[in-house]
Amino acid sequence: MWDRNQMAARAALELEDGMYVNLGIGIPTLVANYVGDKDITLQSENGMLGMGAFPFEGDEDADLINAGKQTITEMDRTAYFDSATSFGMIRGGKIAAAILGAMEVAENGDLANWMIPGKLVKGMGGAMDLVAGVGRVIVVMDHANKHGESKVLKECTLPLTGKGVVDRIITNMGVFDVVEGGLRIVECADGVTEEELRAATEATLV
Amino acid sequence: MKKVYASAAEALDGVLKDGMLIASGGFGLCGIPELLLAAIRDAGTKDLTFASNNAGVDDFGIGILLQTKQVKKMISSYVGENAEFMRQYLSGELELEFTPQGTLAERMRAGGSGIPGFYTKTGVGTVIAEGKDVKNWGGQDYILEEGIFADLAIVKAWKADETGNLVFRKTARNFNPPAAMCGKICVVEVEEIVPTGSLDPDLIHLPGVYVHRIIQGQHEKRIEQRTTRKREEA
Numbered sequence: 001m002w003d004r005n006q007m008a009a010r011a012a013l014e015l016e017d018g019m020y021v022n023l024g025i026g027i028p029t030l031v032a033n034y035v036g037d038k039d040i041t042l043q044s045e046n047g048m049l050g051m052g053a054f055p056f057e058g059d060e061d062a063d064l065i066n067a068g069k070q071t072i073t074e075m076d077r078t079a080y081f082d083s084a085t086s087f088g089m090i091r092g093g094k095i096a097a098a099i100l101g102a103m104e105v106a107e108n109g110d111l112a113n114w115m116i117p118g119k120l121v122k123g124m125g126g127a128m129d130l131v132a133g134v135g136r137v138i139v140v141m142d143h144a145n146k147h148g149e150s151k152v153l154k155e156c157t158l159p160l161t162g163k164g165v166v167d168r169i170i171t172n173m174g175v176f177d178v179v180e181g182g183l184r185i186v187e188c189a190d191g192v193t194e195e196e197l198r199a200a201t202e203a204t205l206v
Numbered sequence: 207m208k209k210v211y212a213s214a215a216e217a218l219d220g221v222l223k224d225g226m227l228i229a230s231g232g233f234g235l236c237g238i239p240e241l242l243l244a245a246i247r248d249a250g251t252k253d254l255t256f257a258s259n260n261a262g263v264d265d266f267g268i269g270i271l272l273q274t275k276q277v278k279k280m281i282s283s284y285v286g287e288n289a290e291f292m293r294q295y296l297s298g299e300l301e302l303e304f305t306p307q308g309t310l311a312e313r314m315r316a317g318g319s320g321i322p323g324f325y326t327k328t329g330v331g332t333v334i335a336e337g338k339d340v341k342n343w344g345g346q347d348y349i350l351e352e353g354i355f356a357d358l359a360i361v362k363a364w365k366a367d368e369t370g371n372l373v374f375r376k377t378a379r380n381f382n383p384p385a386a387m388c389g390k391i392c393v394v395e396v397e398e399i400v401p402t403g404s405l406d407p408d409l410i411h412l413p414g415v416y417v418h419r420i421i422q423g424q425h426e427k428r429i430e431q432r433t434t435r436k437r438e439e440a
Contacts, residue, residue: 044377045307045308046233046234046236046377046380047233047377047379047380048376048377053435054433054434054435055433055434055435056434056435056436056437057434057435057436057437058434059434060429060432060433060434061376062235062236062378062427062428062429063236063237063364063375063376063377063378063427064376064377065233065234065236065377065429065430065431066377068431069233069234069235069236069287069430069431070431070433071429071431071432071433071434072433074376080374080376080377080379081379082311082374082379082380082381082382082383082384082411083233083259083307083308083310083311083380083381083384084311084312084314084315084383084384086308086311087307087308087309087311087312088308088312090308091308091312091326091327091328110331118296121285121292121295121296122284122285122286123282123283123284123285123286123304124283124284124304124306124307124334125283125284125306125307126283126306126307126308127306128306128307128308128309128328128329128332128334129306129307129308129309129328132326132327132328132329132330133308133327133328159332159333160331160332160333161332162330162331162332163330163331163332164331
């Protein structure tokens with residue numbers, strides 16, 4: 001099984017030189033630590049391309065935050081813009097990929113990650129725009145919920161963030177592609193057999 | 207053409223009305239019009255609808271107007287980090303029109319650009335699409351979203367000249383330009399008002415045509431998630 005950092009490192013392999021990429025909150029944020037020498041420009045949907053590392057203590061700037069509201073820094077290549085422009089480039093397909101967390105993913109590529117009716121109301125933020133607009137949607141999440149039930153489902157039970165939008169799923173147990181008729185196993189995580197992966201997955205595997 | 211006012215209260219005098227629709231700039235607590243929000247609280251204006259990406263936190267930003275029950279409805283994409291917002295919403299005291307972040311920004315930009323509606327693929331196949339007109343182009347469904355025409359826009363910028371030309375700073379720009387555009391009246395608070403002619407005309411982010419009243423003031427600029435790294439990691 002992979003831990004959070006190993007999942008992030010695996011997700012970083014999806015990124016190619018020259019890509020403009022949007023990383024979601026949580027494990028996806030860690031992907032930035034594993035891009036190595038690849039020339040990747042990170043977009044923050046609150047209005048920035050070329051997102052840098054967290055600032056040194058004492059250098060925090062209230063005017064410089066990421067979409068998770070964390071203080072960050074700028075780079076030589078950084079550009080700032082307003083929210084309408086930011087989502088213009090997202091909706092317009094200029095951002096090559098988004099790496100996002102999820103509550104549930106279904107075998108048809110449906111994604112749910114914004115609310116649990118009656119319980120958790122956070123809002124979709126920019127997730128609905130991102131999954132509708134970017135070139136490639138990669139989900140990184142734990143394979144099972146805290147009750148041990150598969151989050152990789154035949155059908156989502158929660159309100160959707162996007163319908164048929166997910167291209168690839170990376171969990172702590174393995175990697176899947178959304179294909180005709182269900183999910184195809186791309187690889188198993190370290191120490192996980194294909195039998196174990198199939199047994200832990202509710203979705204149809206083709 | 208006098209645009210500069212002495213205080214937030216003076217700049218909002220005669221502008222505030224119960225039940226009005228206010229578009230506000232800001233993302234989280236970054237680039238929010240904190241002085242104007244405090245003045246609206248002090249004015250006691252009621253039954254307000256806010257088009258704003260977030261509602262601040264419990265005791266800062268629009269959160270202060272939730273505490274005083276001055277807000278009837280929010281048009282927002284994200285309500286996390288604000289316990290009072292969630293409590294009022296789940297108890298039915300507060301209406302909430304969930305709007306995807308990019309759709310909200312575009313609804314403001316469209317309203318300010320004389321565009322009453324536009325089609326977007328954001329939200330297709332989700333609850334956001336319910337009841338909305340759908341059109342298909344090239345095999346892809348798009349849903350109709352409406353421009354926002356606000357009675358008032360409240361905005362935070364870094365610098366203004368005396369004619370209202372604005373410059374924003376870093377990610378504090380966010381929703382401020384589209385919010386400013388969609389207001390019938392736009393009131394702006396800035397950190398510094400500079401003499402007309404001292405801003406480079408090529409580097410103005412929002413031209414003064416959108417701006418009606420300006421105040422200068424001291425900003426707390428609270429940080430929501432202070433995240434740092436240690437110096438030795440460099």
